[in-house]
Amino acid sequence: MADATATHLHNFRPEIRREPASAEAFGIVERRLTVWEQLYGSGPVRKAFILLVLAAIWEVYGRSVGNPLLFPTFGETASALVSGLASGDLLMRVWASLQVLLIGYAIGIAAAAALTVVAISTRxxxxxxxxxxxxxxxxxxxxxxxxxxxxxxxxxSSLVFVLVHSVLWAVALNTFSGFQSTSRTLRMVGRNYGLKGWRFVSRILIPAALPSIVTGLKIGWAFAWRTLIAAEMVFGVSSGQGGLGWFIFQSKNMLDIPAVFAGLLSVILIGLFVEGVLFKLLEDRTVRRWAMQS
Amino acid sequence: MNVMMSSPKTLVDDVAASEPILDIRDVTLQYTAGHLSILATYKVSAQVFEADRFVLLGPSGCGKSSLLKSIGGFHKPSEGEIRLRGRKVTEPGPDRMMVFQEFDQLLPWKTVVQNVTFPLMESGKVRTRKEAEERARHYLEKVNLTKFADNYPHMLSGGMKQRVAIARGMAMEPDILLMDEPFAALDALTRVKMQDELLELWDDTHFTVLFVTHSIAEAIKIGNRILLLSPHPGQVKAELNGLCRADAAGPKGKALERDIHDMLFADKASEEIRHHG
Incomplete structure (x- = not known):
């Protein structure tokens, strides 16, 4: 009886049917963002701004110390960098380091690939x-x-050996965990197509694991840089005039501290370039385009 | 022979006389979970003929998905055998294209059309890229996705992804299309639409499909032959004929639905009575 009353009462509510409001009622539906909003929305602009602020802090602090032997200002470092580049000396050192680095990096990646293929093929x-x-x-x-x-x-070859060691494990570990986290469905789809062995790995597993592989490559690159600079400082001249690490060490011995800073700054700049341009291009064209990584 | 295959079967005798495309004989499936070996199906037999819309229906735990995966070649039967056009199934292959329930079955690094051409090229079904592209676009048109052919899968809705998977399966023109609850993860409205579209596609090309579902209504709507499996382990409970489309939507469909429901849950009901009585 109580139920019946309730239903009865419910039915007293009037029905509602509406037409959607006309377009004028909303005012502006779409508008262009202001210049400021656009600038703030752009990643490179934000990062460039951070770099500028850091350089300004460096300059102010360097001037307050007032001793180029302890802490040269940003300006002094920049001019040391420019003169080093202009004389070609710094450029040669960078090139010498990069050559060794790329060889070690490439061998390390190849070894990591071989190791991971072994790892996924048998228990x-x-x-x-x-x-x-x-x-x-x-x-x-x-x-x-x-x-x-x-x-x-x-x-x-000694430098290459330690580089391979620093790249190999990071890349192998990340690649392998990427393979392992490939979804069961995608694996089944690949096998359903009749893909086996290397074709299965190259057509399905590698693209599916690309986000982890790229992460591994980035970590490997950073490890390689650190190792190389440190090894060169211990090592001294390996080939020709030696690399960037040796340049830093030599400049310290000659108490040319702005040049030491210029050497460090070039390591940083190369790192920023590789991370911010090369790896970003790779990610934009692959994982980000496929929305496998945001 | 080719003419026979492309024309729809009209005579019942014709079907009965022909060889089954898929022959499942006394298939027992076991899988291991932790320290247990679990029996998924016990001595299941069935035959699927050309142009069948064969439905595997049963509650969860009846091993219908396991059975489909073993037909797909992913799972070896511990007893019995599965034959496709007389050849024993031993490994996965593109003659049995699968459509999965999961939306992530499309390769995210390929566009919609590339997802369809990829298996065509990889399996050697089609020689040239141009031919693969033409065939892919033809089947994408059939599932109304021409506009999205060059998009990446992440831009599509769940229903669209499933349509791409269906187009991909059909473009391969496999001996049999294996569908593992393809509409289960969709919302109810989209599901009904997809069922209608699948039937339209079938009217068009009369492909052979094995369709797994746990929905009795879906089984009656889709299937021309329905295999009922009972759970724990999966055993054949019945193999029924489906209804024609007008009947399936009407009172006959409702009656069949009740019938199947009673068959599937008869054991449970009597068990419950025993427990409570």
Whole structure:
């Protein structure tokens, strides 16, 4: 009885049917963003602004110290950088470092690829990779330098050896975890197409794991830079006039502190370029375009 | 032979006399979960003929998805065998294209049209890129996705993704299309629309499809033959004929729905009575 009353009462509510409001009622539906909003929305502009602020803080602090032997200003460092580049000396050092770096990086990536393929093809291979990574990943590359000197002598090959060590584990670990997190459905789709072995890996697993692979490549690149600069400082001249690390070390010995800062600044600038331009291009064309990474 | 295959079967005798496309014989499936070995299906047999819309229907836990995956070649039966056009199924292959329930079955790094051409090229079904492209666009038109052919999957809605997967499967012109609850993750309105579209597509080309679902209504709407599986482990409970489309929507459909419902839940009801009585 109570139910019936309730239903009865409910039905007293009037029905509502409406026409949508006409377009004029809203005012502006679409408008262009103001210049400021656009500038703030752009990542490169925001980052450039941060760099400017940092440079300004550096300049102010350097002037307050007032001693170029302790802490040169941004201006002094910049002029040391420009004169180093102009004389060609710094450019040669950068080139020498980059050559070794690229060789080590490439070999490291190739070794990581081989190791990961072994790891995904058999269960034993997976154990081999996991164990090796757990053993060697925490080992600082510099700690291997004395051994490298004995095995490979005082040349570029020793540097390449420690570089490979610093790149290999980071890239292998990330690539492997990317393969493992590939969705079951995508794997089944690939096998449904009849893909097997290397074709399955290259057509399905590698693209599917690309976000992790790119992360691994970035980490590997940063590790390689650190290792190389440190190794060059310990190592001295490896080939020709030596690389950027040796340039920094030499400048310190000659108490040319602005040049030391200029060397450090060029490491930073190259790092910013690789991260902000090369890797960003790669990501924009791949993972971000496919919305596999935001 | 080719003429026979492309023309729809009209005579019942014709179907009965022909060889089954898919022959499932006494298939027992087991899988391991942790320390347990679980029986998914027990001695399931069924035959699927040319141009069948064959539905595997059962509650969750009846092993219908496991059975479909073993037909797909992903899972070896521990007993019995599965034959496709007389050849024993041993591994996955593009002669049995699958449509999955999950929306992530499209390759996110390929556009819609590339998703359709990719298996055509990789399996060697089509020789030239141009031919693959033409065929892909033809099937995308059939599922009304021409406008989105050059978009990436992440720009599509769930229903559109499933339509791409169907177009991809059909473009391969496989012996049989295996659909694993393809509409289960869609909203109710889209689901009804997709069911209608699937039937329209079938009217068009009379492809052979094996369709897994847990919805009795969907089974009656889609299937011309319905295999009922009982759960834990999956066993054949019945194999029924479907209704023609006008009947399926009317009182006959409702009656069949009740009938199937009673068959599937008869055991449970009697069990409950036993427990409470």
């Amino acid at each position: 034993l291979g997976e154990d081999v990779m996991v164990t090796l990574t757990a053993m060697f990943s925490p080992l600082p590359a510099i700690a291997l330098l004395p051994l490298a000197l004995i095995w490979f002598g005082l040349g570029a």
